[in-house]
Amino acid sequence: xxNSVSIVINAxxxxxxxxxxxxxxxxxxxxxxxxxWQFSIIPSDIEVIVVVGFKGRELAxxxxxxxxxxxxxINHNYHQTNxxxxxxxGSKFGGSRLVSLAGDLLTTEAxxxxxxxxxxxxxxxxxxxSVTPVYSEVSKDNVxxxxxxxxxxxxxxxxxxxxxxxxxDLGERHMFQGIQKFLPMKFVEINCMExxxxxxxxxxxxxxxxxx
Amino acid sequence: xxxxVFLFDFDGTITKTEMLPLLAKNLTSASEILELTEKTVRGxxxxxxxxxxxxxxxxxxxxxxxxKIFTEAPVNTKLLSWIKEHRELCYVVTGxxxxxxxxxxxxxxxxxxxxxATIENNVVGVSKVIDKSSIADHFxxxxxxxxxxxxxxxxxxxxxxxxIGTEIVHKVPEMIWELADIVIWEEDSLCRTxxxxx
Numbered sequence: 097x098x099n100s101v102s103i104v105i106n107a108x109x110x111x112x113x114x115x116x117x118x119x120x121x122x123x124x125x126x127x128x129x130x131x132x133w134q135f136s137i138i139p140s141d142i143e144v145i146v147v148v149g150f151k152g153r154e155l156a157x158x159x160x161x162x163x164x165x166x167x168x169x170i171n172h173n174y175h176q177t178n179x180x181x182x183x184x185x186g187s188k189f190g191g192s193r194l195v196s197l198a199g200d201l202l203t204t205e206a207x208x209x210x211x212x213x214x215x216x217x218x219x220x221x222x223x224x225x226s227v228t229p230v231y232s233e234v235s236k237d238n239v240x241x242x243x244x245x246x247x248x249x250x251x252x253x254x255x256x257x258x259x260x261x262x263x264x265d266l267g268e269r270h271m272f273q274g275i276q277k278f279l280p281m282k283f284v285e286i287n288c289m290e291x292x293x294x295x296x297x298x299x300x301x302x303x304x305x306x307x308x
Numbered sequence: 309x310x311x312x313v314f315l316f317d318f319d320g321t322i323t324k325t326e327m328l329p330l331l332a333k334n335l336t337s338a339s340e341i342l343e344l345t346e347k348t349v350r351g352x353x354x355x356x357x358x359x360x361x362x363x364x365x366x367x368x369x370x371x372x373x374x375x376k377i378f379t380e381a382p383v384n385t386k387l388l389s390w391i392k393e394h395r396e397l398c399y400v401v402t403g404x405x406x407x408x409x410x411x412x413x414x415x416x417x418x419x420x421x422x423x424x425a426t427i428e429n430n431v432v433g434v435s436k437v438i439d440k441s442s443i444a445d446h447f448x449x450x451x452x453x454x455x456x457x458x459x460x461x462x463x464x465x466x467x468x469x470x471x472i473g474t475e476i477v478h479k480v481p482e483m484i485w486e487l488a489d490i491v492i493w494e495e496d497s498l499c500r501t502x503x504x505x506x
Contacts, residue, residue: 143500153485160475160493167501168491188470189490189501 101212102190103142104263105134106182106254106271107199108149108174113293119148119155120200120291125300130291131155133304134197135162137205142212143167145190147182149174179254180266180274187263194263196271198254202300203288204307210284211257219275220255220286224248227293230272238280242272253288311397312505313447315464317456318402318409318420320349320477322391324382327404328362331377334369341365351459351481356437359403359423363434371432375411378404384476386495390502392416397506401443403460405434421446440464453505455498462487470505474498 111120121131128136131146138144144163148155149171156168169186171177183196195211197203203220211218219239221232229251233241242252252272266274275281289303290296319326328345332338341362348358366374391398400420402409407425421443424436441463444452454461454468457480465471465487473480473488476495480488492498 143497156491164493165497166493167497170485170488170490172486185489189504191504 100191101142101193101195102186103138103144103195103197103208103212104183104186104190105131105144105146105197105199106179106186107131107155108147108152108171108182109178109199110150110175111200114291114296115294119150121155122151122158123291123297125297126304129158130200130202130300131158132162133202133308134199136308137203137208138163139209139212143191145169145186147171147186149182177268179271181268183258183263183271184266184268187260190260190263192260194258194260196254196256196258196263198290200292201254201288201290202304203253203255203286207255207286207288211255214257216257217259217262217278217281218257219281219283220253220288221250221283222253222286222288224251226251226290230270232272232283234283235280237282239283240280242276242279250283250285253286254290255286255288310450312451312453312469314391314394314398314453314455314502314505315401315443315468316387316391316398317458317461318400318404320457321455321474322383322388322400324384324477326477327378327381328366330381331366331369331374334373334377335365336368348460349458349478349481351462351483355403355460359437360434363405363432367432371407371427374408378408378412379415381412384495386499387476388416390499391418394502394506395419399443401438401440401456401464403438403440405432407432441467444468453502455502457484459483472498472501 107121123130144166146159147169171182231243231248232239232250232252233248332341347353405425406422409422423438426433426435444467452468453470454465455472457474459481471488473484473491475493
């Protein structure tokens with residue numbers, strides 16, 4: 097696999113909707129922390145960058161145990177920026193292509209591999225299943241619009257393969273807001289699960305049992 | 309566009325250990341200097357105060373012995389190779405005395421900034437303790453990448469465009485965590501990152 101691909105895990109957020117006073121990456125599911133599950137699907141020869149913020153030192157200690165070759169990027173401004181801000185920071189130190197993985201998202205090894213191997217910008221969508229989805233309007237193979245209001249059958253997941261230059265130009269807010277100006281962009285439907293709220297923990301357990 | 313400049317702390321960043329504990333092995337009483345070094349790295353004692361005290365404690369070791377210990381100190385070889393490969397862009401910034409560092413700089417054909425020593429009646433003194441923050445002034449208009457691991461790197465990190473905290477030898481103190489853009493644990497990862505910042 098190409099050495100110029102880096103996986104950036106955006107794990108700086110507070111996870112306020114979950115309300116557990118720890119980063120979502122450190123939430124334990126079936127005896128393993130979420131970031132541990134994420135590392136289990138990342139090939140060992142792929143460079144990993146973890147962007148930390150809230151309780152970053154604690155999260156970094158866990159990352160060091162699991163992937164000591166990882167690079168920790170610190171988003172000191174995590175309470176005023178969002179995933180795009182974290183990805184922008186991470187992109188400075190990454191390869192020419194970045195696979196951005198939201199810190200609260202788990203997908204399958206095969207899906208992640210597909211994104212790692214992509215040599216063009218690629219977005220991951222799933223059928224709408226969350227309480228507050230970012231609706232993704234599509235046309236053929238492309239996403240043409242993101243919206244909180246205009247309903248569609250797909251929602252944005254937080255998994256993407258993007259060029260380093262594009263990542264640096266996404267602003268500081270949510271990734272989908274930064275990507276909006278670069279649409280249309282190719283997408284694939286993926287099998288994944290994310291944790292937003294307490295009720296998602298049980299769903300995540302079930303999803304892991306079915307997919308791992 | 310002007311080329312970036314890479315500044316590297318010496319103890320625990322280029323070397324695999326802090327130097328003063330290595331030197332302390334040559335002292336009859338090493339515990340005081342070891343304790344002082346530990347407190348200084350963690351930022352519990354101001355660098356200048358600690359450094360002057362340590363120089364006093366080290367006076368019983370002949371300068372050639374100290375120079376030999378420096379030139380033979382174990383180093384992070386991949387990092388040092390990277391620095392030597394890009395020597396025109398790289399400088400070592402260390403609080404250690406220039407007379408101790410000189411043979412090391414000559415051996416590796418590298419440039420750097422150190423504290424300045426005086427020698428009177430064969431007694432080593434200090435004429436100037438390095439102010440790391442002032443080193444940035446030597447490179448006006450250039451992007452500065454600072455690589456370090458100790459509390460005395462903080463002032464230079466504040467002025468750098470990019471600050472890299474290294475935890476190859478020990479954990480960075482809290483103040484370095486607060487100033488660093490990234491933290492890295494392994495040499496390979498560090499060298500790859502440095503290459504991307506060229």
